[in-house]
Amino acid sequence: MSEILVLVEQVEGEVKKVTLELLTLARSLGTPAAVWLGPGITADAKAKLAEYGAEKIYVGGSEELVQYVVAPKAEALAQLVADKAPAAVLVAATAEGKEIAGRLAVKTDSGVITDAVGLGEGFVADQSIFGGGVNVRAKVRRGTPIVAVRPNSTAPAPSAGAGAEEEISVTLSEAAKAARVVERVKQEKGARPELTEAAIVVSGGRGVGSAENFSVIEGLADALGAAVGASRAATDAGWYPHQFQVGQTGKTVSPQLYIAAGISGAIQHRAGMQTAKTIVAINKDPEAPIFELADYGVVGDLHQVVPQLTEEIKKRK
Amino acid sequence: MNIVVCVKQVPDTATERKLRSDDKTLDRDAADGVVNELDEYAVEEALKLKEAHGGEVTVLTMGPGKATETIRKALAMGADKAVHLSDDALHGSDALSTSYAMAQVLKKIGFDLVILGSESTDARTGVLAAMLAERLGASQLTLANKVEVEGTSIRVQRITDYGFDKVEAALPAVVSVVEKINEPRYPSFKGIMAAKKKPVETIAIGDASIDAGQVGLDAAWSEVVDFAAAPPRAAGTIVKDEGDGGANAADFLASKKFI
Numbered sequence: 001m002s003e004i005l006v007l008v009e010q011v012e013g014e015v016k017k018v019t020l021e022l023l024t025l026a027r028s029l030g031t032p033a034a035v036w037l038g039p040g041i042t043a044d045a046k047a048k049l050a051e052y053g054a055e056k057i058y059v060g061g062s063e064e065l066v067q068y069v070v071a072p073k074a075e076a077l078a079q080l081v082a083d084k085a086p087a088a089v090l091v092a093a094t095a096e097g098k099e100i101a102g103r104l105a106v107k108t109d110s111g112v113i114t115d116a117v118g119l120g121e122g123f124v125a126d127q128s129i130f131g132g133g134v135n136v137r138a139k140v141r142r143g144t145p146i147v148a149v150r151p152n153s154t155a156p157a158p159s160a161g162a163g164a165e166e167e168i169s170v171t172l173s174e175a176a177k178a179a180r181v182v183e184r185v186k187q188e189k190g191a192r193p194e195l196t197e198a199a200i201v202v203s204g205g206r207g208v209g210s211a212e213n214f215s216v217i218e219g220l221a222d223a224l225g226a227a228v229g230a231s232r233a234a235t236d237a238g239w240y241p242h243q244f245q246v247g248q249t250g251k252t253v254s255p256q257l258y259i260a261a262g263i264s265g266a267i268q269h270r271a272g273m274q275t276a277k278t279i280v281a282i283n284k285d286p287e288a289p290i291f292e293l294a295d296y297g298v299v300g301d302l303h304q305v306v307p308q309l310t311e312e313i314k315k316r317k
Numbered sequence: 318m319n320i321v322v323c324v325k326q327v328p329d330t331a332t333e334r335k336l337r338s339d340d341k342t343l344d345r346d347a348a349d350g351v352v353n354e355l356d357e358y359a360v361e362e363a364l365k366l367k368e369a370h371g372g373e374v375t376v377l378t379m380g381p382g383k384a385t386e387t388i389r390k391a392l393a394m395g396a397d398k399a400v401h402l403s404d405d406a407l408h409g410s411d412a413l414s415t416s417y418a419m420a421q422v423l424k425k426i427g428f429d430l431v432i433l434g435s436e437s438t439d440a441r442t443g444v445l446a447a448m449l450a451e452r453l454g455a456s457q458l459t460l461a462n463k464v465e466v467e468g469t470s471i472r473v474q475r476i477t478d479y480g481f482d483k484v485e486a487a488l489p490a491v492v493s494v495v496e497k498i499n500e501p502r503y504p505s506f507k508g509i510m511a512a513k514k515k516p517v518e519t520i521a522i523g524d525a526s527i528d529a530g531q532v533g534l535d536a537a538w539s540e541v542v543d544f545a546a547a548p549p550r551a552a553g554t555i556v557k558d559e560g561d562g563g564a565n566a567a568d569f570l571a572s573k574k575f576i
Contacts, residue, residue: 300558
C-alpha cells in the first residue's frame with residue numbers, strides 16, 4: 001500500500017493527540033509515515049508514533065524548520081512529496097496546519113481540503129460547512145491529496161508499526177526564511193488541554209456575568225479534565241482572553257462533549273462548535289437557540305446549576 | 318506605502334446559506350451579500366497604517382458584478398481606489414485557483430503590503446493568505462493581532478495556540494488579521510459620498526495575464542462530490558432547574574460515560 005504522510009504536531013517534544021488520530025485514520029487508507037519537522041524528537045515520541053502505526057518516521061531535525069513562519073515546514077513536506085510520491089498528506093486542521101497545507105498545495109500543484117471531519121476510500125473527505133448546516137463530501141482531483149483533518153474526528157487506536165526512522169535533510173530556500181520568529185510568548189492557562197483538541201470543552205458566555213465568575217466555568221472544566229472556551233460576548237467584554245473564543249471569528253472545536261453555559265447560541269457561535277458529538281446547554285432563557293442543538297439542556301441559572309454539577313462530578317469520581 | 322486590501326463578498330451568516338444543486342458551488346442569490354467580517358478589520362488596519370506612514374490603500378476583490386457593493390463599503394471607510402476582478406471564467410474557482418488569479422492581479426498592480434482577513438465566513442479554509450505569500454514570494458505574516466511597520470521592515474504578533482509569536486520580516490509582505498486587532502470604523506456620510514467618486518477599475522482575466530485553464534470550476538484542484546443539508550439533531554432532553562438541575566445534568570453525563 002502507498003505511504004500516507006502524517007505531519008506530527010508536538011508540544012515540547014510530546015506528540016499531540018491529533019497526530020495519533022491522523023495515524024489511526026491513515027492506517028485505514030494506506031501505510032502511515034510520520035513526519036517530524038524540527039529539533040527535539042525523543043525516544044518517547046518515536047515510540048508513541050510507532051505505537052499508533054507509523055511504519056516510517058521521517059525526521060527533519062533542523063532548528064531552522066521552526067525559526068520561521070510556516071514556509072519551511074511546507075518546503076520540507078514538498079521535498080518529501082517529490083521524493084516519496086505518497087498517496088496523500090494529512091495535517092491537523094489547526095490554523096497553522098491549514099497554512100502549511102495551503103503552501104504545500106501550491107508548491108506541489110495539488111488540491112487541498114481543509115477542516116475534514118472524516119476521510120474515506122479514495123480520500124473523499126467529509127466536511128461540515130455553513131455553521132454545520134450542510135454536509136459536504138469533497139475530493140482532490142489534481143496532484144497529491146492534501147487533507148487538513150479536524151482534531152477529534154477519529155478515535156485514536158494503537159496498532160504497532162515498525163517505526164523505522166529515516167533522517168531527511170532539508171535545504172531551505174531564502175524565500176522560506178522571509179518571516180522570522182523572534183520570540184514565542186506562552187499565555188496558556190495552567191495544565192488544561194489545548195482548546196481545539198480537547199475531548200471536552202466547557203464554554204461560558206454572556207450569562208457568566210463577569211471575569212471573576214469565569215472561575216465557575218473553570219471549576220467545571222477542571223472537574224472534567226476539559227478545556228475552557230468562551231463566546232464572543234464574553235471575550236469582547238474582556239472576561240476571558242481572546243484566544244479561547246469559540247466561533248466564527250474564533251476557534252473551531254469538535255470535541256466529544258461541549259458544555260455551553262450562559263451562551264445563547266447565535267449562529268456565529270454555533271459555527272465554531274456545532275460538530276461536537278454531544279452538546280449540553282445551561283441557560284436561563286428557555287427560548288435560547290442553543291437548546292435546538294442540545295442533547296441535554298437545563299433551563300436555569302448557571303450560577304446554581306454549574307457548581308452543583310461540578311460537585312456531583314467530583315462526588316462520583 | 319502601497320497597501321492592497323483583499324476583500325470578499327460573502328453570504329450573510331444570519332441568512333440561510335446554500336450550495337447550488339447544478340454545479341455544487343455557492344448559491345450567491347440565496348442570501349444577502351455582505352463584506353466578510355474579518356476583511357473589515359483588514360481594511361481598518363490598512364487605513365491605520367496609511368495614516369501613520371502615508372501611501373495609498375487599494376481594495377482588491379474577486380467576484381461577480383454584485384461584489385461591487387463590497388468595494389463601495391471599503392471605499393466609504395477610506396480606501397483610495399479599487400480593482401474588481403470579475404469574469405465568468407472565474408466561477409467555481411477553488412482556493413488554489415483563487416490564489417493564482419489574485420496573485421496575478423497583485424503582480425500587475427504592485428504592492429508593498431497585502432492585507433486580508435484570516436479566513437472568510439463562507440468557505441473558512443484559512444489558506445488564502447499563505448497561498449498568496451507562496452505565489453508572490455512575499456513574507457508571510459499571518460494571524461496577526463498587531464502590526465507595526467518601520468521603513469521596509471514589518472513586525473506582527475502572530476496568534477498561536479499557546480499565546481503569540483513575535484515575527485519580523487522585510488516588505489513586501491502578506492498579512493492576515495484576526496478580529497482582535499482593531500475596531501473597524503463606520504463609514505461616515507462624507508465617506509459614503511466621497512466613495513462614489515473614487516476610481517473602481519473592473520478587469521477581466523485577460524487584463525491580468527490569468528490563464529483561463531487554471532481557473533473556474535473545470536480547472537479546480539478539488540471538487541465537491543455531493544452534499545446534503547445536515548440532518549436536524551434529534552430533539553434533546555430539556556429540563557427546568559428545580560434545584561436539582563446540576564445533579565440531573567451529572568446523571569446525563571454519567572449515562573454517556575463522560576463521568
